[in-house]
Amino acid sequence: MTDFIPAIIVHGGAGPIRDDSLPARLDGCKAAALAGWSILQAGGAALDAVEAAVVVLEDNPLFNAGTGSTLNSLGKVEMDAAIMESDALRAGAVAAVSGIKNPIMLARRVMEDGHHVMLACEGALLFARQIGFPECTPESLIVEREKKRWENTHGTVGCVAVDANGKLAVATSTGGIFNKLPGRVGDSPLLGCGTYANSFGAVSCTGHGEAIMRILMARDTVQLLQNGIEPGEAARMALENLAELTDSTGGLILIDRYGKIGYARNTTHMPVCIVSDSAKFTLDS
Ligand code: GLY
Numbered sequence: 162m163t164d165f166i167p168a169i170i171v172h173g174g175a176g177p178i179r180d181d182s183l184p185a186r187l188d189g190c191k192a193a194a195l196a197g198w199s200i201l202q203a204g205g206a207a208l209d210a211v212e213a214a215v216v217v218l219e220d221n222p223l224f225n226a227g228t229g230s231t232l233n234s235l236g237k238v239e240m241d242a243a244i245m246e247s248d249a250l251r252a253g254a255v256a257a258v259s260g261i262k263n264p265i266m267l268a269r270r271v272m273e274d275g276h277h278v279m280l281a282c283e284g285a286l287l288f289a290r291q292i293g294f295p296e297c298t299p300e301s302l303i304v305e306r307e308k309k310r311w312e313n314t315h316g317t318v319g320c321v322a323v324d325a326n327g328k329l330a331v332a333t334s335t336g337g338i339f340n341k342l343p344g345r346v347g348d349s350p351l352l353g354c355g356t357y358a359n360s361f362g363a364v365s366c367t368g369h370g371e372a373i374m375r376i377l378m379a380r381d382t383v384q385l386l387q388n389g390i391e392p393g394e395a396a397r398m399a400l401e402n403l404a405e406l407t408d409s410t411g412g413l414i415l416i417d418r419y420g421k422i423g424y425a426r427n428t429t430h431m432p433v434c435i436v437s438d439s440a441k442f443t444l445d446s
Pocket of ligand 1: 316317335336337338346347348349355366367368369370371
């Protein structure tokens with residue numbers, strides 16, 4: 162069945178961004194969206210597309226995920242990631258993990274393994290070793306920018322997509338928030354908080370995890386879609402809720418079951434790139 166028009170949207174994190182780094186961040190989002198789009202266009206699965214897009218962002222040191230992740234209070238990298246697809250609500254997540262170049266790929270392996278939904282810290286590394294997943298030195302993920310702390314990153318990267326079979330998927334990955342305590346886990350790997358997908362929609366959030374997780378922002382936004390709210394309006398309402406209930410800021414991207422895209426932010430910036438059937442891309446920041 163190929164009644165659905167594929168679409169993909171990528172975000173590079175909501176927050177204050179220095180204007181001189183915006184063009185490069187938009188380029189990074191575009192490269193990620195096109196990596197996912199090439200999979201969708203070839204008839205591939207939304208799940209593979211969101212994973213591929215987030216890998217591109219994790220490998221780009223400009224973004225706070227994978228290489229380039231922000232540092233915790235001990236000067237170390239600890240990353241969170243989650244992946245989920247609408248079909249059968251399959252999901253996998255890793256939390257507070259280090260020594261892994263692409264946490265989103267490890268999250269996918271947790272999902273495929275099927276025993277658990279989330280693995281954290283040393284347990285996630287043990288699992289990686291058991292399945293022969295490649296490790297890297299934790300130091301190789303640290304970039305000069307973070308060492309010098311010239312930019313207090315608290316971004317996240319994320320992608321949602323719908324494929325030609327109408328399946329929805331989401332992937333979110335982050336280094337978390339700057340100077341966090343070791344072991345701190347944010348909203349990104351928590352299903353329903355920073356990441357969620359079911360047959361009504363897929364959502365990836367960015368912003369202050371401690372606020373997002375208390376309002377179950379991703380699941381609540383999908384509920385708005387289930388209630389018949391249009392994606393753009395649902396995104397706006399979710400942020401209104403975030404601001405009202407927690408006095409916090411952030412952003413989110415989403416796709417509904419019809420392939421309609423929505424996104425919103427209440428921060429100064431959130432680079433996004435959208436690619437849909439026309440193969441035209443839309444950039445916004
Ligand atoms: N939203 C990313 C985090 O707070 O970890």
